[in-house]
Amino acid sequence: MMDDDALIAAARAAAEGSYSPYSKFRVGAVAVGSGGEIFTGANVENAAYPASSCAEATAINTAVSHGVRKIDTVAVACVDAEGAEGAYPCGRCRQIMAEFGVERVLVSAGEDSEVREHTLDELLPHRFTL
Numbered sequence: 001m002m003d004d005d006a007l008i009a010a011a012r013a014a015a016e017g018s019y020s021p022y023s024k025f026r027v028g029a030v031a032v033g034s035g036g037e038i039f040t041g042a043n044v045e046n047a048a049y050p051a052s053s054c055a056e057a058t059a060i061n062t063a064v065s066h067g068v069r070k071i072d073t074v075a076v077a078c079v080d081a082e083g084a085e086g087a088y089p090c091g092r093c094r095q096i097m098a099e100f101g102v103e104r105v106l107v108s109a110g111e112d113s114e115v116r117e118h119t120l121d122e123l124l125p126h127r128f129t130l
């Protein structure tokens, strides 16, 4: 089992795979399945901006594509956000997290940033569910 610092390090490494020629904002994410499985993802942009995919969505959708249906933790890191507040998940990604039961979200922006831990309840209260 990877600890939180190792998960953020893996997210930062995953950002190296980012395709972000438009925003220049490289983001990586790690999704940890309930069985401890690890899946990574990076943001993949498109000239038609809405066709882009966030790192968190890439990681979660990869996990789900491999049969995972419950994700415990998502870690996200941005390698270009000098001085930024951190690469917090967008609203769409928070809803994707809700679908697969994410409980913990770890966020870090850069090499010296502290790892911030949030619950999904904090990030997306009153979310839509069926």
Ligand SMILES: [Zn+2]
Residues within 6 Å of the ligand: 054, 055, 056, 057, 089, 090, 091, 092, 093, 094
């Ligand atoms: Zn997003």
